Amino acid sequence: MRAIFDQELSQIGEDLLHMATLVATAIRDASQALATADLQLAEQVIEADLALDELERALDERCVILLARQQPVATDLRVVVSGLRISASIERMGDLARHVAQVARLRYPEKVLPESIRPLFDEFAVAAEKVAVDLVELLQSHDLNKAAQVEKDDDILDELHRQSFTSTLGPDWDGNVSQTVDVTLLGRFYERFGDHAVSVANRITYLVTGDLGDGEPNNL
Amino acid sequence: MRAIFDQELSQIGEDLLHMATLVATAIRDASQALATADLQLAEQVIEADLALDELERALDERCVILLARQQPVATDLRVVVSGLRISASIERMGDLARHVAQVARLRYPEKVLPESIRPLFDEFAVAAEKVAVDLVELLQSHDLNKAAQVEKDDDILDELHRQSFTSTLGPDWDGNVSQTVDVTLLGRFYERFGDHAVSVANRITYLVTGDLGDGEPNNL
Numbered sequence: 001m002r003a004i005f006d007q008e009l010s011q012i013g014e015d016l017l018h019m020a021t022l023v024a025t026a027i028r029d030a031s032q033a034l035a036t037a038d039l040q041l042a043e044q045v046i047e048a049d050l051a052l053d054e055l056e057r058a059l060d061e062r063c064v065i066l067l068a069r070q071q072p073v074a075t076d077l078r079v080v081v082s083g084l085r086i087s088a089s090i091e092r093m094g095d096l097a098r099h100v101a102q103v104a105r106l107r108y109p110e111k112v113l114p115e116s117i118r119p120l121f122d123e124f125a126v127a128a129e130k131v132a133v134d135l136v137e138l139l140q141s142h143d144l145n146k147a148a149q150v151e152k153d154d155d156i157l158d159e160l161h162r163q164s165f166t167s168t169l170g171p172d173w174d175g176n177v178s179q180t181v182d183v184t185l186l187g188r189f190y191e192r193f194g195d196h197a198v199s200v201a202n203r204i205t206y207l208v209t210g211d212l213g214d215g216e217p218n219n220l
Numbered sequence: 221m222r223a224i225f226d227q228e229l230s231q232i233g234e235d236l237l238h239m240a241t242l243v244a245t246a247i248r249d250a251s252q253a254l255a256t257a258d259l260q261l262a263e264q265v266i267e268a269d270l271a272l273d274e275l276e277r278a279l280d281e282r283c284v285i286l287l288a289r290q291q292p293v294a295t296d297l298r299v300v301v302s303g304l305r306i307s308a309s310i311e312r313m314g315d316l317a318r319h320v321a322q323v324a325r326l327r328y329p330e331k332v333l334p335e336s337i338r339p340l341f342d343e344f345a346v347a348a349e350k351v352a353v354d355l356v357e358l359l360q361s362h363d364l365n366k367a368a369q370v371e372k373d374d375d376i377l378d379e380l381h382r383q384s385f386t387s388t389l390g391p392d393w394d395g396n397v398s399q400t401v402d403v404t405l406l407g408r409f410y411e412r413f414g415d416h417a418v419s420v421a422n423r424i425t426y427l428v429t430g431d432l433g434d435g436e437p438n439n440l
Contacts, residue, residue, distance in 0.1 A: 064301055071291040081284055081304070088308070169398055177400055178389055184404040 005070050008062070012083045015059045017139045019090045020200075022052050024132035026097035027193065031125030033104040034186070035118065037111045045101035052094040059087045075207075082203045089196040089203075093132070096193045103182055112182050114175040117167050120160060124190045127156040131197045138201060142208055150201040157194035161187045225290050228282070232303045235279045237359045239310045240420075242272050244352035246317035247413065251345030253324040254406070255338065257331045265321035272314040279307045295427075302423045309416040313352070316413045323402055332402050334395040337387050340380060344410045347376040351417045358421060362428055370421040377414035381407045 026045050033042035063084050066072070072080055103112055113121055131153035138146035164187035167173060168180050175183065246265050253262035283304045286292070292300055323332055333341055351373035358366035384407035387393060388400050395403065 064297065067287065067301070068293045068297050071293075073288045073291075077284065077288050081287070084301070084304070085308075088305075165401065168401055173397060177393060180397055180400045181385065181388055181404045184401045185408065188405065188408065 005066075005072070005076065008066050008070070009076065009079055012059065012063065012066075012080070013139070015055065015062070016083065016086055016090065017136065019052060019055050019059070019087065019094075020132065020136045020139050022048065022055075023090055023093045023097060024129065024136055026052070026094055027100070027132050028125075028129045030097045030100035030104070031121075031128065033101050034112055035121065035125065037104065037108055039105060039108045042101040042105040042108070046098050046105065049094050049098040052091060056087045056091040060084060063087075079207060082207055086200050086203055089200045090135075093193050093196045096189045096196075099189045100186060103186060107178075107182070112179070112186070114179050116172065116174055117164070117183060120163055120167060121186070124157070124160050124164075124187070127153055127160060128190050128193050131157065131194050135197045135200060138204055142204060144205055144208060147201040147205045150197050154194035154198045157191055161191040225286075225292070225296065228286050228290070229296065229299055232279065232283065232286075232300070233359070235275065235282070236303065236306055236310065237356065239272060239275050239279070239307065239314075240352065240356045240359050242268065242275075243310055243313045243317060244349065244356055246272070246314055247320070247352050248345075248349045250317045250320035250324070251341075251348065253321050254332055255341065255345065257324065257328055259325060259328045262321040262325040262328070266318050266325065269314050269318040272311060276307045276311040280304055283307075299427060302427055306420050306423055309420045310355075313413050313416045316409045316416075319409045320406060323406060327398075327402070332399070332406070334399050336392065336394055337384070337403060340383055340387060341406070344377070344380050344384075344407075347373055347380060348410050348413050351377065351414050355417045355420060358424055362424060364425055364428060367421040367425045370417050374414035374418045377410055381411040 026048055029041050030045045032038060033045060063080050066080055067077075070076075131150055134146055134149045134153055137143070138150060164183055168175065168183055173180075246268055249261050250265045252258060253265060283300050286300055287297075290296075351370055354366055354369045354373055357363070358370060384403055388395065388403055393400075
């Protein structure tokens with residue numbers, strides 16, 4: 001029984017890693033589709049999100065079956081329940097990458113962003129890809145330095161989000177209303193993308209150390 | 221054992237109901253604070269969200285302890301795991317009500333919205349309170365007509381969200397950039413509020429019928 005259980009736990013870890021890898025690709029491609037008005041790439045991201053949703057469903061099913069059949073307790077139980085929560089966060093990151101791609105598709109063949117704010121969104125793109133890649137490495141290694149790095153990446157996304165408000169509300173803003181709306185939504189999507197990564201990082205930290213960072217449920 | 225388990229399951233149901241009731245109050249008050257630039261009411265909503273977060277933590281802890289001690293299977297297991305998921309959605313609805321209140325607080329003593337779009341946000345307020353109240357009644361009764369009603373309420377919120385874009389992007393829009401940003405964010409907050417209510421309704425429907433509406437994991 002224990003060997004099967006360990007194998008199934010390890011499979012959950014691999015599935016989460018697979019999902020996070022797909023999300024890292026999705027946010028990179030979505031940012032590029034946004035920057036270059038690449039319709040085909042935008043549609044590719046939107047399409048790929050379906051696979052991610054399906055992976056979440058399959059993983060959740062496996063977690064519940066595992067709870068029912070193996071009746072884990074203590075750490076094992078924490079791992080399985082955390083698996084359920086982490087998959088939900090990663091799936092949501094995929095949705096947010098898709099939302100970015102959908103804005104790019106909606107405005108095609110126009111580029112979404114006025115020129116003045118493109119450098120800021122280049123920074124969003126770099127920071128969001130970094131948070132996703134650091135999350136992949138955290139899921140691979142369970143190295144808590146990576147969890148700390150995810151937090152730092154998220155701080156950058158939060159700062160860029162603040163700067164996006166400063167830009168649109170500042171005297172030099174030359175975007176039209178549609179661009180103001182898009183910048184507001186896109187900034188929010190990137191910011192939430194980082195929040196979910198931190199939520200995953202906190203859960204993994206807790207699994208490793210028993211200490212779940214501030215503002216998170218302290219039981220999983 | 222079974223009597224204790226039933227009691228604990230019933231406690232989970234009561235806690236979820238309590239959380240949903242707080243959320244219905246929060247969204248009503250947040251909308252009113254927004255409409256009337258009521259700083260005190262906005263701060264009350266923001267403060268009250270802390271209690272909701274704490275309720276989620278306590279409920280999650282109870283669910284995990286229940287999984288560990290009682291090792292439920294089949295329907296009982298589904299109920300406990302669904303409890304974990306439903307509490308996360310309701311907690312998130314509380315966050316979104318808080319976000320609405322935070323926008324009201326940020327712009328105080330100004331009213332956030334230009335006059336032309338206030339009627340639309342009056343409709344948002346009514347629809348969002350209705351989705352929350354219908355969710356409370358669904359949690360109380362497990363009456364699937366209420367689940368269908370939550371879906372309909374959410375359709376209205378989606379339609380209002382579309383109208384908010386039509387307004388800001390239309391020729392008659394007289395808001396400044398700051399108001400455009402606020403309307404964009406507020407519309408999104410109300411729309412997501414409805415999405416989470418539907419997610420809860422789908423999970424309850426599945427617990428009652430075994431059929432979880434489209435687009436949702438089919439295992440819980």
